[in-house]
Every structure is written in structure tokens, then in C-alpha cells.
Amino acid sequence: MDTKEQELKFIRENKIEPYPEKANRDISISEFLNQFSKFQKNKNFFWLVGRIMGIRTHGGVLFIDLIDEKGKIQLVFNEKKTKDYELIEKILGLGDFISVKGIAFLPKTEQKSLLIKEWILISKSLKNFPKEYYKVKDEELLSRAPYLKTIFYKENREVFEKRFKILENLRKILWREGFLEVETPILQTHYGGALAQPFTTKLKSLNQNLFLRIAPEIDLKKMIIGGFEKIFEIGKNFRNEGIDREHNPEFTMMELYWAYQNREGLMDFTQKIIQELVKEINHSEVLEFQEHKINFGDKNKKWKRVVYADLIKEKTGLDYFKNSLEDFVSLAKKLEIETNPKIITKGKIVDEIFKKTIRPKMIEPVFLIDHPKEISPLAKINPEDDRITLRFQPYIGGLEVGNGFAELNDPIDQKERFLANSELFEKGDVEAHPFDETFIEALEYGMPPTAGLGLGLERLIMLLTNQSNMRDIIYFPFIKS
DSSP, rough: HHHHHHHHHHHTTTTSSSSSSSOOOOSOOOHHHTTTTHHHHHTEEEEEEEEEEEEETTTEEEEEEOSSOEHHHHHHETTTTTTGGGGGHHOOOOOOEEEEEEEEETTTOOOOEEEEEOOOOEOOSSSSOOHHHHHHOHHHHHOOOOOHHHOOHHHHHHHHHHHHHHHHHHHHHHHHTOOOEOOOOEESSOSSSSSSOOOOEEEEEGGGEEEOOOOOHHHHHHHHHOOOEEEEEOOOEEOOOOBBBBBBBBEEEEEEEETTTOOHHHHHHHHHHHHHHHHHHHHEEEEEEEEEEEOOOTTSSEEEEHHHHHHHHHHHSSHHHHHHHHHHHHHHHTTTOOOOOOTOOOHHHHHHHHHIIIIIGOOEEEEOOOGGGGOOTOOOOOOEEEEESSEEEEEEEEEOEEEEBBBOOHHHHHHHHHHHHHHHHTTTTSSSSOOOOOHHHHTTOOOOOOEEEEEHHHHHHHHHHHHOOOOOOOGOOOOOO
């Protein structure tokens, strides 16, 4: 029997419940410390709760370091003043949660403390809990047990506090602007709204194949058809793709749809959302991200717009519309970009070249616009050039943080594009957009001119918290079991 098991046996033999259903608490540790002088003067007794992070003995006095979510305090147990003092070392250990009653006390070290009158064990830790000084250095253990990160590393917990604050602020902005938060299915009979491979499952009761959604886009647009005008959803998407610093199979997206709005208006609104989040979280228009200082600019000055084909020509010397597929394949080979000859298209290979060689250098906020039709199956055609679409993507810090466009609402055009993508799918392109007859049918009832936006919240949060890897801002990132 190990030490922890012996402690638990001793606790139960002494008729002490190691996991009671309630805990006495009058005030948080930070609130107690902020009002310490007042409490020291009036000698009121208070109940605090928290986890034991350190234990030290000195004669007839025992010191315990106690933490809760926001604060840390020293507890002083005195054999003459503390009830059941003789049981402390037999019962309490590192990692245990306790509730303590005491008064404000300044020992000779003048460290703000709580002099304990009585104590209650409220949860017994059965693990050999690391000492706070040594923390936990095993990266694999920290990946598999992220709760240890936020116990021992305050800066890591602060990242997640920021993450949830960003989501809260994003909702507040959208609510304030008149958007209604809605919900759409995660389990879908048809998947779509992005170029990605889905996860598949099966509904036994109906013997029907289902998909985890890769995007909520199709269902949200059906709601626009149904009469809603300004809607958004924040939720999980799932894509069966690789895992790296910018990708996790499960991730969080915000998608909004705005009836009677156009692309230009939505680009301005996208800039406004991001600038407000930066100011709220960072308290400045200039954000530090890795080795860069990124200026998000004045709200009255529009971010730069860069045409997709112009940028490709500037950076590669090749013209998207004039050069051949073979020209771009040759360039990809020089750049050591792998291609699948069975499913290769100009749009796909050029986009790969862009992602690998151009995107990482797009540091200052910029909108990439006017993407080719063949890589934008859900975007409306640009009326000035039917080879391109009314699409835009915001890039910041070398990251693609969003995707938006004037939504394609012509059911005939949409059907033709679905059919073209279906041909690619049949050739083996698992990321091609599938044909969705339910969406075509919905479009045939009529959808007003609409602008839509998706923001990849993990990438945006990476920027706002200055983290270089998506796994550092997802509390439970996917890891191989």
C-alpha cells in the first residue's frame, strides 16, 4: 500500500469523509488579500478554500501554501490554536483541497497570512503531486494532462482566460450590431461549406450515413432563405486533415451571414470586429506576435486590398490566367510542393504555391480579394470579370484568419459548380465540394443578396495571445493515443 492509500485508509478509519459534498467559503483569496489591513484590524474570521501547493513545518507551527483560481496565500497552523493539529500531517498532502477558517495574521516574515482556527479536508488527491518549485517539465505529460499546465503555469492559464474573454467579446460585438446567435446541426446528412474531407459516422436507428460538419455555411444560408437577415454561429467544425501549428481536426469557427449586405461592406465590418477585439484584449492598436509588431491601424483607414492573381504574378512571375497548368506544375516541383497528378487543377496547385511561399510573409493586416472561380465554389461571380469571384480573405501575421464573400444565390450557377466539383471528387479529390441537392432546392425558393464571413477563431486567438502553435490555445488539443 502506497503512502496516498495509507492516508486515505487512515482518513476513513477516523470517520472523516475525504470527498464531502460542500465546502465552506466566505471570500476568495485575492479578495481577502486586497482587504487584508481591514480584516487584520477587525479580527473577523473567514473561510477560504483552495488546493495545497506547499507544506513546511517549524516546531509547533505548520505552514501551507494555498491557491484558488486567482490567488495564493500562506496558511499558518499552530498546535496551540488550530483544532485537530495533530491530524494535519497524517491527513493533508500536496494537491489536496481544503477549507480553512482563520483570521488575518502577519508573522515575523510580514507575509500576509491566515492564522487557522479549524480546517476541513474537501478533496483528497491520490496522485504523487509535484512540488510547486519543480513544477512539471514532461511535455508529453503536459499534453495528455493539460490541467497540470494550468495548475503550475499561471501564464498558461492566463492564455485560456484570454481565449474565453475573446469569445465573450466577439459575441458582444455581434449582438450589439444586431446579429442573432443561432444553432445548426453538427451531425449532417450532407456536408459542405468548405473544401475539406469530413469525418463519417452512422445513425444506427435509420441505417443512414452521417458526417460531422466541416462548416455550418449551408445550413446558415438556408436560414437566410427562411427569412433571417443577420445571424451568426460560434461552434465546432471537424475536418479530417493533417495536424500542425495551424490545424487541429476539431476547431472553433464563427460564421455570420448578412442579408442585403455586399462584399465591401462586410470587409469593413470584418476589419471593425478584429480591431475592436485587438483593442479590448491588447489595449493598443499595435500587437506583438512572435518577432513582429503588427499595427492594426486606425478604424477610419481601410486595410489594404490585394487581388489574388496580381499577387501570384508579383511573387511568382506567372500569370494565373495566361500561364498554363504545366507552368505552375513546373514551379511547384522547383519549390518541392507535392502534387497528385490525378486530381491536379490550376486552382489547386496555385493555391498550394500561395500557401507555402507567399502567405507566411503577409504580416500586416490585408484582404486578399477576387479569387478564381474554380477555388471558390460558393462565392458570387465578379460582374466585371466572370473568371473571378467576389471573395475575400483577411491575412494577419502570416495566418489566414477568415474567409468571406458575396454569397452565390443563383441556383443554376451553384448547380453547375457543384457538378464541376463532383467530377473532381470522383477522380479522387477528397476535399472537393460534394453535390448537395437540398441546398439547390433551397436556393430555388430564392435567397436575397447576402454577404457571409467565417473567422477561424483559433488562429485569431493565436494572434491575440501571441502563441505560435494552435495546440497552445486549445485546452484539449488532439494528440495520438
